[in-house]
Amino acid sequence: MKILVTAKRVEDPESKIKVKPDGTGIVQEGLKYKINPFDEIAVEEGLRLVAKHGGEVVVVSIGGKEVHEQLRHALAMGAHKAVWVNHTGPLDQMGVAGLLQKVVEKEKPDLVILGKQSIDDDQNQVGQYLAEWLGWGQATFASKAESFDSENEKNKVPALVVGADNKTVRVVREVDGGLATVECQLPAVVTTDLRLNQPRYASLPGIMKAKSKPIEELIPAGLGVDVTPKLTVTKMSAPPARKAGIKVPDVATLVEKLKTEAKVI
Amino acid sequence: MSIVLIVAEQQPDGALRKATLNALSAGKALAEKSGAELHVVVLAKDASAIANELKDHGVKAVHAGSAPHFEHYIAEAFAPAIAELAQNLHADFVGMASTSVGKDLMPRVAAKLKAAMASDVMKFEGSGTDITFTRPMWAGNVIAEVKLATPVKVFTVRTTEFPPAQKGGAPGEVKAFTPAAPGEVKTKFVDFKEVKSARPQLTEARVVVSGGRGTKGDFKEIEALADVLGAAVGASRAVVDAGWVPNDLQVGQTGKVVAPELYIAVGISGAIQHLAGMKGSKTIVAINKDPEAPIFQVADYGLVGDLFKVLPELRDAIKAAK
Amino acid sequence: MDFQLTDEQRALQETARKYAREVIRPKAAYYDETAQFPLDLIEKGFELGLLNLAVPAEYGGLGLSHLDGVIATEELAWGCAGVATSMIANDLALLPILIGGTDEQKRRFVTPFTKELKFASFGLTEPGAGSDVAGMSTTLRREGDHYVLNGQKQFITNGEHASQYTVFATTDRSKRHKGITCVVIEGRPKGMTVGKHENKMGQRASNTVTLTFEDVRVPVENRIGEEGEGFRIAMETLDNSRPLTAIVATGIARAAMEHAIDYAKQRQQFGRPIAEFQGIQFMLADMGMQIQAARLLTYQSAWMLDQGQKNTLVSSYAKSFAADMAMKVTTDAVQVFGGYGYMKEYPVEKLMRDAKLIQIYEGTSQVQRIVIARELLR
Structure with a gap:
């Protein structure tokens, strides 16, 4: 099966x-960037499903040239090819979902797995918009019940199981x-919760192999998507x-303070 | 008259999810700013009971959509009914509590309405349809003010920011409606398993109650409080060293490092080794007999007193508050 | 000049850092305490490709540059220097073969290490010959198509777990360094015994033993280079490995500084965090500048190897500077922690013990200065 996964570039x-004093954004200086942790879980789940059922994992990221770092990370983990939607400037969740819709129509995956949210915007929307616009079913917050370390968890069936006929998940x-x-x-859209899996490392051989894996470049105008936020x-x-x-x-x-001020009970 | 439409939620056991009332008071706050009427919609196999429950909470109208395919919640089945109602009502705002159903459903509704959406809204400002939504970003490290440029605006609200709506005022009109049957629903409900809250793992728990030397090795009250809160039990090094509790409960430099939303340190003086293991906690409560104990320097809330008297009282008060 | 890491370098640094943080760190204190061999950690490291970093692609390696290896190794040492030393020991043992061996020998002795997790040890030091390498007394005597090896090698990293040994011995003691010859010993041939694991002060996770050879027969085809070429091969190997030991020191010091900064911000005395006191601030500032200086010297010494330049002088600068720096930084970190720093409950005393070894092994700080002076006075 063919699985499309996302790899948003976010702050580590x-x-x-820290917020800039003028309130126009956050202080970028000295920040490190990573693949969105929820997306990393999506990449891992895609790789596990493909290991079991065969097929390929295609990873997509939207942004400037710098998102190659996140695409390469996913490729180093084992994804087979990457799609780079080259776009700089502001983009909202409708823009992202619109671009992903076009990528999906082009790549025709059997399954799209995304992080349930990105840890910068914290919106938790794109997977659902995408599913609606594609007219597909959605299963958000794919997860597991228990601690990864527990015996019970080790013996557990995975949270994503593809049906015997490859027609359902x-x-x-x-x-x-x-x-x-x-x-x-x-095809369907699945979004990942934190406890779905523990993503593998990008191994050094994986990193070296990723150098020669293809990254296809697309541009929003070419996809016919208006990305005005x-x-x-x-x-x-x-x-x-x-x-x-x-x-x-x-x-x-x-108790009053815990309830109304700290809002923890 | 413009309309704020709030989506109510039914729990798997059939009862109204309480977060709906928080969403209603958020809806009321927004309706006041924008000069709108507050409507609420409930979708269920039989929506009448919940509709009746909601009508006294200061709403203009309750739209009760009953249909067999609402027996189990599925976003694809619910979203078209809500979008259709919002369009029929010409609602300007459609919102819901930021529960797992709200998070799953509302973006799908927004997508149907070609509407932009703000999640986890904490505050509304502005007037008319020119509303600014305040919401958290970067895990709450940034508070952002956002504007939505689409005609219909969709949102979910952070329930802790809005008190539950109270009963009062003129009862709203209950309007039963029959939602159009959705097209092919490609997702089917299989089952729901309630997770019984056995005591969670120390490093994963939302709440941790830890005991120190002040317990004199008697952890019964600590455990009882933990059970009420669904909390994990921790301990300081002193009690582990004394052999009162097993090693794996130790929080601190050589023990576990925890960062729960609520950390309650009971009878713990607050040696720096212990602080190293829990200082990342969001809210810290200290209960100690000694008013000079260093733990009070890091605690958000400190209570000076004998834990054997304070804890039973606290347990009852928390039960009552829940 | 370009101080920017490449995308691949950032990626491998990230992997090594994550491995050090999630795999090594949680068990570092345990292996320090027990002095057991951290096989489980190394197995995971091998899976990730973090061993045998020096092996070129044509012999099954990843074909990394020396600078790449240094970047990854800093992270390993930041996790635990003992584990890092055991992880880079294969490189030290395989380098003489890569430097002086034939193509056939490289395929026979190096490539298998890239296929499965195996350990190789480097045997140069003897009980009576440490800094005075040319004074070694382990002998090789030719007998037909074999050599006969006799003598003792000590402080051999991973010796207990290795299945291949690169040993230096003399075919003619009177020729001093011109008599030194390098051979590869496979497995545990008759006459070879492995001593018990040394009870060390620091880097306790790395295995250290004595090897004894009594009439051990070594096939002539296991000789690396010609008879008498061993000294040159050993010295060139050390030119290659000095950047690695220098970066181990840098990694230890970085860990110590991070701990000291965290603690100084947290520890309250006289009603405020001790980080607000200038006496503490100056110690932290010194740590930062010295660590950065050591790292840049080390990067340069590795970069020179990658450019095919002789790096003896700069790598000796790097190794001795970094080793002395790490000793100073870790000692100061213990000082910042005060009484807590002296306790094993906190991680800094271990770093101080670990750092000490870098001033001693692979050429003491004094030998490095002799090398430096010789190069300067040339």
């Missing part, structure tokens, strides 16, 4: 994000209060600073 989740979804299982006709960020600011710790007089006040 370990790096400190059964997906375990992490939802409020439990796990929902759905079955989608293929419909969503604009007008201002960014830092969250309110953490309040200095306080002593509370009694249990009632503590």
Whole structure:
């Protein structure tokens, strides 16, 4: 089967994000960039399915030349080829979903796997827009129930199982209060949650091999997609600073603060 | 009159999901800014009960769409019905709580309506249809103000930012409607398994309750509080060294490093080795007899008192608050 | 000049860093404490291609540059210097073959290491011949189509786990360094014994043993280069490996500095974090500048090899500077931690013990200075 996966370039989740004093964006200086962790899980899941069922994994990223770093990372993990949608400038989720729709129509994959959200915008929308526009079924937040380390987990069936006839995929979804299982006709869109799998490393041989794997370049105009953003960020600011710790007089006040101020219970 | 349409959610057990009420109060806040009417839609196999429950929460109208194919939630089956209703009503805003259903469903509704969408909205500002949505980015490290340029604007709301809507005011009109049958639905529901919250792993838990020397090795109260909170149990090095609890509960330099949303340190003085293992926690609560204990320097909320008296009280108060 | 890493270099650095953070670090203290051989960590490293970095593509390796190898090795050492030393030991043992061997010997003795995880050891040092390499007393005597090897080699990294040994011995002691010859020993032939694992101060995860040879027969076709060429081969090997030991020192020092910075920000004394005190700040500043200087010297020494230039002088600069730097930085890191730094509960005392070895092995800091002075006075 042919699986299309995404590889968005995002700020390293370990790096400190600071807002520019004028509120027009974040301070880019000194930041490192990585493949969106949820997308990395999507790449891994694609590779596992292909290892089992045969076929190929095509990875797509949208951005300037710098996204080659993320495409190469996915290729080094084992993806077979890459599609680079060369676009610089602002892009919203409708633009992304519109571009991906065209890439899907061109590549004709049996399955599209995306991260459930990117850790910069945190919108959690693109997979769903894409599924609707393609007229496909969707299974968001594909996940597993337990800790990776537990014995139970090691013996567990994978969260994504392709039907014997290669026409369906059964997906375990992490939802409020439990796990929902759905079955989608293929082709379908799946988005990944954090606990679906643990992505493999890009090995050194993989990195060297990735050098010679193809990266196909596409441009939005060529795909006939209008990417004018419909969503604009007008201002960014830092969250309110953490309040200095306080002593509370009694249990009632503590519970009240935890509920209304810290919002943790 | 423009309309804010809020989507209600039914739990797998058939009850109204409480987050719907938070979404309703968000909808009310938005309706006030934009001078709109607040409507709510509920889709279920039989939507009447939930519709009746909702009508007293300050809404103008409750649209109750009942159909057999709403028995189990599937985005493809629900999205067309909501989009169609939004179009029929000429709703300007369509929103829902940011639950897993809200996150799954609303982008699909937005896509159908060719509408832009803002997720996890914390605040609305502006007036008329010129509304600014405040929402978090980069895991809350940035708070962004966003504008949506499409005629219909879709959003989900962060429920913790809006209190649950209260009953009151004139009851809204319940309007039953029969949604058009969706086209071919390519996804089918298989099953739902409720996850019983056994005590989670220390490093993965959302809440951790840790005990220190102040417990004198009696962890019963710590465990009881942890059970109420669905929390993992941790310990300081002192109690591990004393052999009171097993090694793998140790939080700190040589133990586990944890970063839960809520860390409750009970009877722990706060040696730097312990702080190294928990200082990344989002909210830290310290309960200690000694008002000078260093743990109070890192705690967001400190309570001076005897843990054997405080903990049972706290447990009951949390049960009541939930 | 270009200080920018290539995309591939950034990628392999990232993989090595992730491996060091997720695989080595969690078990570094355990292997330090027990002094067991970290086979599980090395197996995972082998799967990722982090061993045998020096092997060219034509012999089954990845064909990395020396600079690539240095970039990856810094991360391994940042994880644990003992593990890193065991991971780069194959390179040290295979380099003499790559430098002095025939094509057939390279295929026979080097290529198999790229196919499966195996260990090779480099045997130069003897109980009575450390810095004075030419004073070695292990002998090779020709008997028809074989040599007969007699003597003892000590401080042999990975010796207990190796299945192949690159050994230097003399065919004529009177000729001093002109009598030194290099041979490859396969497996554990009759007459060879492996001593017990040394109880070391630091880098305890790396296996270190003594090898004893009593009338061990070595086929003539296992001789690398000609008789008497061994000294040149050994010295050239050390020119190649000095950047690696220098970067191990740099990796240790970087780890120490990061720990010191974290701790200084966290530790409150006199009502504020100690990072706000200038006395601490100056120590941290010195760490930063010295680590960067060591790294750049090391990069240059590796880059010169990649350019086909002789790097004896610069690699000796790098090795001795980095080793002394790491000793200073790790000692200061313990100082920043105060009493906690002296405790094994915190990671910095281990780094101080690990750093000490770099001033000693593969040419002491004093020998490096002799080499430097000789090059300068030439």
